[in-house]
Amino acid sequence: MKISTRGRYALRVMADIAEHSGGRFIALKEIAARQDISLKYLEGIMTALSKAGLIEGAHGKGGGYRLNRSPDEYTLGEILRVTESDLAPVKCLEKGAENCPLVENCRTIAVWREFNKLINDFFDSKTIADLMSEETVVDYVI
Amino acid sequence: MKISTRGRYALRVMADIAEHSGGRFIALKEIAARQDISLKYLEGIMTALSKAGLIEGAHGKGGGYRLNRSPDEYTLGEILRVTESDLAPVKCLEKGAENCPLVENCRTIAVWREFNKLINDFFDSKTIADLMSEETVVDYVI
DNA sequence: CCACCAACATACTTGATTGGTAGGTAATTA
DNA sequence: TAATTACCTACCAATCAAGTATGTTGGTGG
Numbered sequence: 001m002k003i004s005t006r007g008r009y010a011l012r013v014m015a016d017i018a019e020h021s022g023g024r025f026i027a028l029k030e031i032a033a034r035q036d037i038s039l040k041y042l043e044g045i046m047t048a049l050s051k052a053g054l055i056e057g058a059h060g061k062g063g064g065y066r067l068n069r070s071p072d073e074y075t076l077g078e079i080l081r082v083t084e085s086d087l088a089p090v091k092c093l094e095k096g097a098e099n100c101p102l103v104e105n106c107r108t109i110a111v112w113r114e115f116n117k118l119i120n121d122f123f124d125s126k127t128i129a130d131l132m133s134e135e136t137v138v139d140y141v142i
Numbered sequence: 143m144k145i146s147t148r149g150r151y152a153l154r155v156m157a158d159i160a161e162h163s164g165g166r167f168i169a170l171k172e173i174a175a176r177q178d179i180s181l182k183y184l185e186g187i188m189t190a191l192s193k194a195g196l197i198e199g200a201h202g203k204g205g206g207y208r209l210n211r212s213p214d215e216y217t218l219g220e221i222l223r224v225t226e227s228d229l230a231p232v233k234c235l236e237k238g239a240e241n242c243p244l245v246e247n248c249r250t251i252a253v254w255r256e257f258n259k260l261i262n263d264f265f266d267s268k269t270i271a272d273l274m275s276e277e278t279v280v281d282y283v284i
Numbered sequence: 285c286c287a288c289c290a291a292c293a294t295a296c297t298t299g300a301t302t303g304g305t306a307g308g309t310a311a312t313t314a
Numbered sequence: 315t316a317a318t319t320a321c322c323t324a325c326c327a328a329t330c331a332a333g334t335a336t337g338t339t340g341g342t343g344g
Contacts, residue, residue, distance in 0.1 A: 001145055001261075003231050005303065008250065015249045027319065036244070041304055047321065060312025061318045076253065089145050102178070107157045107273040108150065111218065118264055119143075122257060131249045147332065169290065183333055189292065202341030203289050 007084040009037055010045050015131040018071040025064035052082045077123035087119050149226040151179055152187050157273040160213040167206035194224040219265035229261050
């Protein structure tokens with residue numbers, strides 16, 4: 001029952017961009033150094049976030065990544081669902097899962113469903129803005 | 143972010159014993175058959191539960207396992223904490239963890255703490271009795 | 285006392301996942 | 315055109331999950 005490194009890094013990186021970019025592209029090298037995360041490992045995470053449309057990347061000098069919404073419009077839930085495989089706590093509740101044949105007399109499914117809702121509601125109620133320092137949130141321009 | 147098979151099986155087994163034993167010892171073979179779980183795999187889980195004092199085992203003919211409290215006195219939290227390693231969603235919040243050197247300017251730790259509390263409170267608020275069918279709960283004798 | 289039963293113990297295997305590295309190619313700008 | 319930076323693909327080592335295999339120990343009934 002652990003949040004994977006991918007998901008945790010993703011939240012930190014998104015918060016980092018929100019705090020330091022101010023609308024400009026910001027090189028991954030810089031983020032990786034500031035967050036002390038392997039550049040190469042981060043690349044894979046950024047690609048996922050970019051493909052999902054959460055951030056925008058630009059090649060070449062002066063390139064890098066930037067958000068394409070303001071921080072309070074990103075829920076932690078959507079970020080984690082992109083980087084983590086799924087937020088469901090058990091396999092049978094994953095999005096595309098065929099329902100388990102034992103579900104009729106499964107004593108535990110109700111608890112898992114309730115827990116699943118709890119998790120998703122929690123992360124969908126938090127945004128990147130909640131992770132930023134107060135001054136930075138106020139100063140943010142996109 | 144998945145609950146492991148160990149934890150899920152443990153809950154099902156505890157509920158199974160609660161429903162079928164009625165104070166008597168009940169052979170693991172019987173539980174394994176009813177729940178369709180590998181007997182040998184279950185043995186390891188039962189040993190953990192037994193060592194933690196949650197259930198009692200008896201050797202020989204007529205032996206097996208039984209609860210030593212009534213079902214409403216077992217929270218799902220304590221069962222999962224025995225079988226799952228820990229319920230903390232990130233390593234730095236585990237019980238014996240030395241605190242991470244970056245905690246001072248970690249933007250995410252507050253969210254993880256809040257989520258950790260949510261998880262633990264949720265599972266500590268549910269009991270094995272909540273997993274049982276209504277008739278069986280009423281009929282239970284220890 | 286013996287056969288049997290069932291918990292308890294230990295060691296191994298297999299497969300998937302995690303958390304990376306390495307070495308490129310493509311696009312953009314000075 | 316040279317530097318920069320995203321992007322892409324492949325590989326790798328360690329760990330963990332899940333299950334199998336093979337016992338030994340302790341207790342019961344005949």
